[in-house]
Amino acid sequence: MPTVSVGxxxxxxxxxxxxxQEEFExxxxxxxxxxxxxxxxxxxxxxxKHLEEDKPSADDxxxxxxxxPANRYxxxxxxxxxxxxxxxxxxxxxxxxxxAEISKESxxxxxxxxxxxxxxxxxxxxxxxxxxFDEASYNxxxxxxxxxxxxxxxxxxxxxxxxxxxxxxxGPFTYEALPPPEINFVPLKQVKxxxxxxxxxxxxxxxxxxxxLHIIENSSVFPVIYDRNRTVLSLPPIINGAHSAIxxxxxxxxxxxxxxxxxxxxxVLNTMVTTFSTYCKRKFEVExxxxxxxxxNSSVFPxxxxxxxxxxxxxITGSIGVPLEVDEVTNLLKRMQLNAEKAGSGASSISVSVPxxxxxxxxxxxxxxxxxxxxxxxxxxxxxxxxxxxLPLNQLSDLFRSEISMNGFTEVLTWILCSKKENFEMLNRKxxxxxxxxxxxxxxxxxxxxRTSLMPGMLKTVGHNKxxxxxxKIYEVGDVVLLDDKKDVGASNCRLLAALxxxxxxxxxxxxxxxxxxxxxxxxxxxxxxDKSGYxxxxxxxxxxxxxxxAKIIYKGRRIGIFGIVHPEVLxxxxxxxxxxxxxxxxxxxx
Amino acid sequence: xxxQVSRKVQHVEDKVKDLxxxxxxxxxxxxxxxxxxxxxxxxxxxxxxxxxxxxGPNYAPKRKKVATDLTRENLQKGDWKELEFKxxxxxxxxxxxxxxxxxxxxxxxxxxxxxxxxxxxxxMPTNNFVESSFWNFDALFQPQxxxxxxxxxxxxxxxxxxxxxxxxxxxxxVKRVHESGGYGSRGVKxxxxxxxxxxxxxxxxxxxxxxxxxMLYALAKQPFSPKRxxxxxxxxxxxxxxxxxxxxxxxxxxxxxxxxxxxxxxxxVLNDFFSCFGMSKLRFKPAYNPYTEPSMEIFSYHEGLKKxxxxxxxxxxxxxxxxxxxxxxxxxxxxxxxxxxxxxxxxYGIDNIRDLFGHKVLIHSANVVFLAxx
Numbered sequence: 001m002p003t004v005s006v007g008x009x010x011x012x013x014x015x016x017x018x019x020x021q022e023e024f025e026x027x028x029x030x031x032x033x034x035x036x037x038x039x040x041x042x043x044x045x046x047x048x049k050h051l052e053e054d055k056p057s058a059d060d061x062x063x064x065x066x067x068x069p070a071n072r073y074x075x076x077x078x079x080x081x082x083x084x085x086x087x088x089x090x091x092x093x094x095x096x097x098x099x100a101e102i103s104k105e106s107x108x109x110x111x112x113x114x115x116x117x118x119x120x121x122x123x124x125x126x127x128x129x130x131x132x133f134d135e136a137s138y139n140x141x142x143x144x145x146x147x148x149x150x151x152x153x154x155x156x157x158x159x160x161x162x163x164x165x166x167x168x169x170x171g172p173f174t175y176e177a178l179p180p181p182e183i184n185f186v187p188l189k190q191v192k193x194x195x196x197x198x199x200x201x202x203x204x205x206x207x208x209x210x211x212x213l214h215i216i217e218n219s220s221v222f223p224v225i226y227d228r229n230r231t232v233l234s235l236p237p238i239i240n241g242a243h244s245a246i247x248x249x250x251x252x253x254x255x256x257x258x259x260x261x262x263x264x265x266x267x268v269l270n271t272m273v274t275t276f277s278t279y280c281k282r283k284f285e286v287e288x289x290x291x292x293x294x295x296x297n298s299s300v301f302p303x304x305x306x307x308x309x310x311x312x313x314x315x316i317t318g319s320i321g322v323p324l325e326v327d328e329v330t331n332l333l334k335r336m337q338l339n340a341e342k343a344g345s346g347a348s349s350i351s352v353s354v355p356x357x358x359x360x361x362x363x364x365x366x367x368x369x370x371x372x373x374x375x376x377x378x379x380x381x382x383x384x385x386x387x388x389x390x391l392p393l394n395q396l397s398d399l400f401r402s403e404i405s406m407n408g409f410t411e412v413l414t415w416i417l418c419s420k421k422e423n424f425e426m427l428n429r430k431x432x433x434x435x436x437x438x439x440x441x442x443x444x445x446x447x448x449x450x451r452t453s454l455m456p457g458m459l460k461t462v463g464h465n466k467x468x469x470x471x472x473k474i475y476e477v478g479d480v481v482l483l484d485d486k487k488d489v490g491a492s493n494c495r496l497l498a499a500l501x502x503x504x505x506x507x508x509x510x511x512x513x514x515x516x517x518x519x520x521x522x523x524x525x526x527x528x529x530x531d532k533s534g535y536x537x538x539x540x541x542x543x544x545x546x547x548x549x550x551a552k553i554i555y556k557g558r559r560i561g562i563f564g565i566v567h568p569e570v571l572x573x574x575x576x577x578x579x580x581x582x583x584x585x586x587x588x589x590x591x
Numbered sequence: 592x593x594x595q596v597s598r599k600v601q602h603v604e605d606k607v608k609d610l611x612x613x614x615x616x617x618x619x620x621x622x623x624x625x626x627x628x629x630x631x632x633x634x635x636x637x638x639x640x641x642x643x644x645x646x647g648p649n650y651a652p653k654r655k656k657v658a659t660d661l662t663r664e665n666l667q668k669g670d671w672k673e674l675e676f677k678x679x680x681x682x683x684x685x686x687x688x689x690x691x692x693x694x695x696x697x698x699x700x701x702x703x704x705x706x707x708x709x710x711x712x713x714x715m716p717t718n719n720f721v722e723s724s725f726w727n728f729d730a731l732f733q734p735q736x737x738x739x740x741x742x743x744x745x746x747x748x749x750x751x752x753x754x755x756x757x758x759x760x761x762x763x764x765v766k767r768v769h770e771s772g773g774y775g776s777r778g779v780k781x782x783x784x785x786x787x788x789x790x791x792x793x794x795x796x797x798x799x800x801x802x803x804x805x806m807l808y809a810l811a812k813q814p815f816s817p818k819r820x821x822x823x824x825x826x827x828x829x830x831x832x833x834x835x836x837x838x839x840x841x842x843x844x845x846x847x848x849x850x851x852x853x854x855x856x857x858x859x860v861l862n863d864f865f866s867c868f869g870m871s872k873l874r875f876k877p878a879y880n881p882y883t884e885p886s887m888e889i890f891s892y893h894e895g896l897k898k899x900x901x902x903x904x905x906x907x908x909x910x911x912x913x914x915x916x917x918x919x920x921x922x923x924x925x926x927x928x929x930x931x932x933x934x935x936x937x938x939y940g941i942d943n944i945r946d947l948f949g950h951k952v953l954i955h956s957a958n959v960v961f962l963a964x965x
Contacts, residue, residue, distance in 0.1 A: 391714045398701070405691035413694045413948040415839055416720065416825060417746075417795075437721055438749040439795070441742045443829055447838055450720060450795070460950035468954050473691070479825075481720050483751060489793055490751030491721035 014082035071360040077144040115177035125289035130281030160237030164244035166252035177221035185232035306353035332374035414457030426573040428543035454498035471503030506579035561585025717824035723754035725790035764915035795827035811916040817849035841931035857925040903929030
């Protein structure tokens with residue numbers, strides 16, 4: 001996106017008030033431009049020259065570098081920017097640009113010769129009468145040409161702008177294309193006369209101009225503009241003549257835009273004249289120039305007519321999602337420099353007239369966008385798509401499942417129902433009737449209770465897999481159900497993770513390291529007892545495990561799990577001949 | 592005169608002796624002779640082996656050891672250049688890989704979950720196995736005398752035997768619709784005295800639709816916004832376990848709640864859903880379900896079996912179920928359900944449902960690797 005550098009104090013003067021940087025950033029943000037950098041002239045120069053940056057002194061002028069949208073050519077200089085913001089703030093009305101009413105006879109004329117079609121076929125012109133420059137506006141005038149050349153003019157290939165002190169020239173003008181040796185003139189910033197082909201050679205060492213030479217270099221004819229006295233105005237798109245150079249004192253400016261693209265040329269001309277007509281004696285008025293083609297066709301430029309568009313209100317409100325009345329929409333559009341009023345025809349249609357400054361408005365959607373900008377994007381009530389929220393518990397379970405599989409354990413999926421004996425007695429546990437959900441009508445003893453631990457299912461799996469090569473490394477992530485007074489139904493699920501090792505030895509250390517691994521992947525640190533910031537392991541005394549080889553996992557001060565060597569009596573109950581270690585923990589603690 | 596011995600023959604020819612002498616001197620004798628001498632245990636067969644030693648093609652003046660592997664030592668010493676490798680037997684499989692495994696049924700569950708997520712469905716929290724009859728049946732407009740509510744189909748609980756609280760306003764509306772209709776329903780359809788005690792009875796949920804009901808009830812309390820929900824979790828039926836039945840299995844459920852949904856939407860979403868795992872040839876059979884109307888059984892053409900197989904059930908929830916929740920009249924809910932076990936059995940070629948999960952399943956069956964199965 002193009003960046004425009006403007007003096008802060010001049011900009012604030014033009015806006016009629018000063019802003020803190022934050023306030024100004026907010027204004028830019030809501031208008032859709034961006035304060036890119038705050039710097040000083042000195043800093044820019046030292047940066048270009050790769051010098052150490054001097055401490056900025058207080059009297060250096062602060063420069064705002066402002067990024068503007070690539071299709072808003074009217075914002076490429078301070079004048080246009082300030083005017084747009086003033087209108088946006090409601091400080092100013094939209095100007096009506098007019099073409100001075102003069103008779104065709106007294107109009108300046110530009111005659112186009114046939115040969116120009118070989119190299120650069122189009123030219124459009126206009127005159128700014130009675131202009132008053134000061135140093136700043138003069139610089140801005142030069143800068144705007146530069147910016148336009150860089151952007152819409154595609155480095156002068158599509159359009160090149162020449163501006164001249166009209167008082168040094170005499171019309172009518174001719175736009176010709178001649179063999180280079182036939183063109184002779186003193187170019188801008190030089191004192192010596194050059195032949196065009198020599199000039200091209202001369203500019204090959206000019207850092208700024210050499211990049212434009214290729215546009216005409218290989219052509220047999222070069223475009224050139226003369227006045228009636230054969231004074232060279234310019235050798236587009238390379239350089240103007242020194243004779244007609246504009247100065248601070250220039251009162252009447254002749255603008256010519258030569259081009260390979262007529263539409264862009266008109267936009268460039270309109271941008272130049274509308275922006276700087278503000279400094280004319282008759283504000284916002286531009287004097288036309290007649291361009292007469294070699295075949296006799298004649299056109300008058302600039303064309304400052306407004307483009308009219310009718311936009312249904314429903315289209316605007318429907319797209320933005322805010323119910324607005326016609327009056328509100330027209331007022332919002334006026335802040336965006338678009339004249340709008342209720343359309344005569346349909347009751348809910350808006351007729352918009354697009355001024356010549358707004359070449360970016362192509363379609364009703366551009367109008368709709370401006371309504372939204374003026375309304376304020378951040379004032380639009382949110383309408384949300386239905387969003388997909390993953391279930392954290394299931395997400396976590398799946399993460400654990402893949403992590404433990406990666407640790408070489410095989411997942412098993414066991415029954416949730418089991419017998420009372422398996423859930424209690426066979427684990428050396430007593431049923432105190434405070435934990436388990438009891439089935440009232442079991443068809444067999446296999447379905448008497450809802451498990452309160454994953455342990456019976458895991459041990460039954462080992463018991464039924466005696467022929468499996470040792471070691472057996474299995475795990476399960478699943479729900480158990482516990483009686484819970486706080487729940488409407490009186491019971492709630494609890495998501496547990498269990499892992500078991502069975503082999504020639506108990507694998508106790510391996511199960512211990514798996515416990516550590518689980519805590520590690522949850523990002524918890526191993527801390528000394530009784531630190532509550534991480535987890536620690538503390539010896540436990542549970543009947544299903546062997547005393548001395550069993551421990552609780554304490555996480556943030558809460559017991560979340562246990563691991564140990566399965567008690568030999570328990571192994572015997574489940575008909576398991578080999579030693580086993582078992583780990584079980586409640587993963588809901590990590591949510 | 593006594594008996595006289597007189598010479599009858601001039602010479603005695605001891606053939607055996609001669610044979611033995613021949614054997615001793617290394618002369619060949621006939622096969623019969625060898626066998627008769629062997630039989631008389633006069634000779635014993637002995638095997639003598641002789642080797643002739645000379646330089647072979649791999650002759651080396653020093654003994655060379657063949658290597659079976661490249662070692663760190665080889666690299667450090669640099670003797671890998673002289674190493675000669677023992678021939679590797681590529682006809683045998685490599686040793687079993689040491690690895691962990693995910694359970695096949697849960698792998699299929701993950702694939703299904705991904706399909707739902709791709710279709711924009713949100714997962715419902717289903718971690719509540721204990722449910723009240725109210726949410727499992729009554730709220731679904733399932734009459735209290737319905738056979739599914741018999742104890743031989745459902746696990747009822749001894750502890751906790753009843754639910755402690757239900758949303759009373761809603762219970763009243765549900766009671767009324769069961770007893771006398773409303774919402775355009777004749778209600779006389781059931782016409783019975785609805786008993787609160789029946790609704791309070793706790794059970795192990797028989798379908799995840801119990802959760803869907805709770806979700807829809809919560810949704811109806813909010814300003815309306817369309818939703819797509821799914822869940823895949825355990826459900827319980829009081830059945831004897833056999834080749835095709837389990838007391839526990841997994842229920843897959845999908846539902847879409849929006850204004851103005853049609854049967855066409857249901858058929859469309861079912862086609863989208865099932866074609867995600869290669870079942871694109873579907874047809875629908877009219878069916879009966881207490882809480883959906885219309886109800887459709889979903890059949891898919893099985894290319895392997897060359898026949899149509901039932902793969903699930905679907906329908907539009909009845910207004911008698913949705914309106915008491917407080918949904919606007921034009922909101923409809925389309926839903927479908929199937930078991931996780933059925934597609935998994937088809938996918939993994941398992942014909943006994945008991946081989947799918949539970950403690951009796953062989954652990955190594957989880958090692959069966961199917962990647963990108965559909």
